[in-house]
Amino acid sequence: MISIADNLQNVRQLIKNAAISAGRDENSVQLLAVSKTHPATAIRAAIDAGQRRFGENYLQEALDKILTLRDITNIEWHFIGPIQSNKTRPIAENFHWVHTLDREKTAHRLDAQRPSTLAPLNVCIQINIDNEPTKSGIMPTDLAPLAAAITKMPNLQLRGLMAIPKAQASDAEMAASFTKMQRLFEKLKTQHPSVDTLSMGMSADLNEAIAAGSTMVRIGTAIFGARADAKKD
Ligand SMILES: *Cc1c(COP(=O)(O)O)cnc(C)c1O
Numbered sequence: 001m002i003s004i005a006d007n008l009q010n011v012r013q014l015i016k017n018a019a020i021s022a023g024r025d026e027n028s029v030q031l032l033a034v035s036k037t038h039p040a041t042a043i044r045a046a047i048d049a050g051q052r053r054f055g056e057n058y059l060q061e062a063l064d065k066i067l068t069l070r071d072i073t074n075i076e077w078h079f080i081g082p083i084q085s086n087k088t089r090p091i092a093e094n095f096h097w098v099h100t101l102d103r104e105k106t107a108h109r110l111d112a113q114r115p116s117t118l119a120p121l122n123v124c125i126q127i128n129i130d131n132e133p134t135k136s137g138i139m140p141t142d143l144a145p146l147a148a149a150i151t152k153m154p155n156l157q158l159r160g161l162m163a164i165p166k167a168q169a170s171d172a173e174m175a176a177s178f179t180k181m182q183r184l185f186e187k188l189k190t191q192h193p194s195v196d197t198l199s200m201g202m203s204a205d206l207n208e209a210i211a212a213g214s215t216m217v218r219i220g221t222a223i224f225g226a227r228a229d230a231k232k233d
Contacts, residue, residue: 004042005049007223018210029210032078034220037227040068047072055218057081059090066094082136089113097122099162099199102138104149114155122159124199129177130166140184151192160197161185174205178212
């Protein structure tokens with residue numbers, strides 16, 4: 001029997017250790033618990049163990065869980081999957097954060113569809129840091145104009161950058177990609193004061209990501225256990 005509470009405690013300790021060995025404040029890295037494919041009961045168990053921030057990739061599955069868990073008022077829902085442009089409205093209406101913004105057109109839709117009764121939607125721009133043809137995200141050279149456009153949208157709050165480095169990278173390639181992200185992030189922060197989030201690092205590359213300044217790591221399996229094959233929405 002896995003215990004989600006034990007797993008969470010272990011992951012939190014790994015994050016603190018990584019921060020300390022990078023010479024950073026041990027509380028400077030937030031944990032996003034990636035709950036895709038896991039049921040609402042698993043999320044409740046994580047909430048009981050003090051976790052409040054959850055990441056979901058598949059929209060319909062996420063909306064079902066958000067509805068099931070609506071009695072819990074302080075959950076923070078993060079959308080971390082690819083955004084289909086005809087499905088922006090439920091994202092704008094139900095999430096607190098989006099990590100995977102990579103088109104100005106999508107940003108305009110989210111801005112227009114964000115209910116004015118809600119706080120602005122927090123957004124990170126996804127960077128295709130290893131220039132992979134099939135991966136979402138923009139090229140670094142396209143960052144400045146997209147960031148500038150987003151900061152003019154009243155219902156979006158630009159919070160930072162997100163990346164998923166390529167899967168089969170050597171340690172040196174991975175480190176180089178994280179360092180590139182760190183430089184982009186530091187530069188963006190000087191241009192836009194609302195920027196404070198660098199979303200990078202998963203179970204396998206936690207230490208390297210935190211050493212390169214990640215402020216939010218996205219961890220699924222180490223908390224909730226293995227997933228069955230991912231479903232599509
Ligand atoms: C699934 C996913 C994660 C978590 O992956 P694990 O290997 O389960 O830790 C992190 N980020 C994104 C974007 C994901 O889709």
